[in-house]
Amino acid sequence: MINLVVKDLNKNFGGLHVLKGVSFEINGPELIGLIGPNGAGKTTLTNVLDGAIKPNSGTVYLDGIRIDQLQPFEVARHGLGRTFQVTRSFRRMTVLENLLVPALALDQGLSRPEIHDKAMEVLEFLTVDHLRNEFAQSLSGGQQKLLELGRLLMLNPDVIILDEPFAGVHPKLMEIIYKYIERVNNDGTAIILISHQMDSIFSLCKRLLVLNYGDLIADGTPDVVKNDPTVIEAYLGVDEDDEGH
Amino acid sequence: MTKQQTPLIMGIVIILFFAVFPFVYTGTNYPYVMHIIIAGFYYAILTSSWSMLSGYGGQFSFGHMGFTGIGAYTTALFCHYIYLSPEATNICTEFSIGSQYLVFVNPIGITSSTLVQDCLREALTIWDGSVQVTPMPVWLGIILGIAMGGLFGLLIGLLVLPLRAAYLALFTLGFTEILRAVISSELAITRGQAGLELPMLFENGINLFGKHYDKTDKIPPYFVMFFLLLICLGILYWLAQSKFGLFIRALREDQDAAAALGVNTTKYKIMLFVITSMMAAAAGAFFAHYIGIISPNNLMILQMSLVVSMAVIAGIENIFAAAIGAIIIEFTLEMLRSSFDIPIIGIEVDMTIWRLVVFGALLMITLRLSRNGIIAPIITYFSRGHVAEETVAKRKTSNANEESA
Numbered sequence: 001m002i003n004l005v006v007k008d009l010n011k012n013f014g015g016l017h018v019l020k021g022v023s024f025e026i027n028g029p030e031l032i033g034l035i036g037p038n039g040a041g042k043t044t045l046t047n048v049l050d051g052a053i054k055p056n057s058g059t060v061y062l063d064g065i066r067i068d069q070l071q072p073f074e075v076a077r078h079g080l081g082r083t084f085q086v087t088r089s090f091r092r093m094t095v096l097e098n099l100l101v102p103a104l105a106l107d108q109g110l111s112r113p114e115i116h117d118k119a120m121e122v123l124e125f126l127t128v129d130h131l132r133n134e135f136a137q138s139l140s141g142g143q144q145k146l147l148e149l150g151r152l153l154m155l156n157p158d159v160i161i162l163d164e165p166f167a168g169v170h171p172k173l174m175e176i177i178y179k180y181i182e183r184v185n186n187d188g189t190a191i192i193l194i195s196h197q198m199d200s201i202f203s204l205c206k207r208l209l210v211l212n213y214g215d216l217i218a219d220g221t222p223d224v225v226k227n228d229p230t231v232i233e234a235y236l237g238v239d240e241d242d243e244g245h
Numbered sequence: 246m247t248k249q250q251t252p253l254i255m256g257i258v259i260i261l262f263f264a265v266f267p268f269v270y271t272g273t274n275y276p277y278v279m280h281i282i283i284a285g286f287y288y289a290i291l292t293s294s295w296s297m298l299s300g301y302g303g304q305f306s307f308g309h310m311g312f313t314g315i316g317a318y319t320t321a322l323f324c325h326y327i328y329l330s331p332e333a334t335n336i337c338t339e340f341s342i343g344s345q346y347l348v349f350v351n352p353i354g355i356t357s358s359t360l361v362q363d364c365l366r367e368a369l370t371i372w373d374g375s376v377q378v379t380p381m382p383v384w385l386g387i388i389l390g391i392a393m394g395g396l397f398g399l400l401i402g403l404l405v406l407p408l409r410a411a412y413l414a415l416f417t418l419g420f421t422e423i424l425r426a427v428i429s430s431e432l433a434i435t436r437g438q439a440g441l442e443l444p445m446l447f448e449n450g451i452n453l454f455g456k457h458y459d460k461t462d463k464i465p466p467y468f469v470m471f472f473l474l475l476i477c478l479g480i481l482y483w484l485a486q487s488k489f490g491l492f493i494r495a496l497r498e499d500q501d502a503a504a505a506l507g508v509n510t511t512k513y514k515i516m517l518f519v520i521t522s523m524m525a526a527a528a529g530a531f532f533a534h535y536i537g538i539i540s541p542n543n544l545m546i547l548q549m550s551l552v553v554s555m556a557v558i559a560g561i562e563n564i565f566a567a568a569i570g571a572i573i574i575e576f577t578l579e580m581l582r583s584s585f586d587i588p589i590i591g592i593e594v595d596m597t598i599w600r601l602v603v604f605g606a607l608l609m610i611t612l613r614l615s616r617n618g619i620i621a622p623i624i625t626y627f628s629r630g631h632v633a634e635e636t637v638a639k640r641k642t643s644n645a646n647e648e649s650a
Contacts, residue, residue: 052501073504073508076506081506082505089498090494090499090502090503092562093491093494093495101506104491105488105508106507127643129639130643131636134632134633134636155507
């Protein structure tokens with residue numbers, strides 16, 4: 001049973017308090033949306049969860065193991081994978097090689113042919129198998145997003161953080177990403193989905209976390225969050241007329 | 246023979262060419278040509294290992310010649326200062342090992358062969374030929390040199406962990422310059438710019454192919470450097486094909502993304518520095534024993550620039566291209582040494598200077614027109630030329646399958 005416990009996370013950059021005592025818990029293969037205006041702290045939270053940034057205080061436990069002081073590669077090996085807001089494929093490596101990196105790094109006891117077959121399965125699912133020997137730099141932006149998702153499948157993590165997977169993606173490729181999210185989630189992986197595309201967030205997620213200037217201001221079902229006055233205020237601002245009352 | 250096999254066939258042809266060359270070439274300038282090729286092998290080891298470090302691993306280091314110097318000076322100091330003697334000198338620092346004494350000669354700087362005698366020479370004078378001392382074996386000095394190169398590679402690898410791009414280049418440049426300055430200034434031990442003499446690779450000659458070769462003959466060091474190059478290329482190729490090669494390329498592309506996918510970037514970065522430093526140290530140690538002298542000039546930035554330029558012109562992202570390019574460029578640079586007259590205007594062109602201008606121009610043109618060098622794209626054309634066709638064919642097949650479905 002997947003269990004991610006984030007407790008009282010704080011992160012400062014100089015005088016800027018980017019995460020202010022953020023706490024939440026994920027139990028089982030939930031599909032959670034993480035939303036918030038620009039500068040809310042979503043990417044910082046992701047970086048803290050994956051070990052790229054160490055928090056000033058607070059703890060993160062994944063399946064009973066404390067991961068907030070581990071190196072990113074150790075966090076990945078413990079079962080937390082992520083994508084990046086701006087796609088970061090290994091551009092001068094082939095598509096297939098991009099997929100081999102996490103599989104070999106994880107050392108799951110599979111032979112090279114088995115890893116190769118698994119990579120080909122993933123590429124077929126993502127409909128980019130015909131590009132397997134092309135360098136990643138020759139792929140379109142959307143295809144590179146798919147490649148990043150494919151790498152995560154090879155990592156086989158318990159928890160996945162998808163940072164803006166729909167940004168700048170063609171509708172046809174977006175369908176594939178939708179299918180990907182549903183399949184991975186149905187296979188038992190918890191997903192934290194960060195996106196500014198509210199339609200996607202509301203149609204996919206059954207639970208939403210809302211960050212605003214480092215504060216976790218809401219945690220609930222999409223219907224509850226949608227009608228939460230604090231969330232509306234954070235997204236739309238306060239009407240000047242209302243402010244006086 | 247398929248198109249993809251062409252680089253392999255060409256590789257075998259090149260290896261065979263160099264294997265038979267010393268026996269079939271009969272020119273009057275035989276020793277000179279052989280020397281250039283041996284130097285070419287030396288630079289080929291340096292450029293191919295630097296290509297692994299910078300081209301594959303993305304660690305743009307200017308410290309490679311520093312590791313060469315560490316390898317060369319370690320074996321030079323070892324062979325210069327340590328001897329085995331059956332009798333105690335009672336003047337030198339010495340330790341008994343069984344029936345022998347390990348004698349450490351005291352450093353006396355550049356006056357050792359002229360004004361002042363070192364303790365061992367004094368002892369030998371006193372003994373008047375009654376005691377024979379044994380110099381340390383060259384191979385042991387070379388092994389120590391390689392080990393020392395690896396140790397320094399580990400230290401530098403640890404120190405440069407957080408550094409990237411220009412900061413890494415400047416740090417490693419600083420390391421080499423400090424090393425050169427220390428060697429230059431420690432006259433008593435290193436003899437500074439006067440250089441430190443080393444025993445030849447085969448001080449007593451060697452029997453090869455049923456023939457005795459003297460210590461100054463070119464064929465033994467030729468094959469030593471040739472086999473060292475083949476061993477280094479073999480190791481580098483094996484590493485490039487293994488998961489080590491995959492991970493260091495991922496490291497080059499995006500260190501953070503590689504770490505997020507479970508790659509221990511620290512470990513592989515350090516391993517990369519250690520392995521390539523050991524190769525540079527091995528090349529330096531062997532070449533120093535071939536030349537017979539090592540001086541701090543070998544560590545100059547100009548030498549490092551030459552290695553970088555060779556790799557860039559040939560193709561930084563392919564170890565074989567870098568090695569072939571180094572041999573060709575070394576040979577071309579030497580051939581361009583001959584000055585000539587332009588009869589109509591009566592000007593003599595001094596090619597000892599102008600050859601470097603030609604070399605510089607070639608470097609600039611390569612950087613402007615072909616970022617991955619001249620030789621690497623040719624190898625890529627043969628090894629990856631079929632990929633685009635395959636991709637298009639697969640796309641057509643999958644489109645046809647979709648339509649029929």
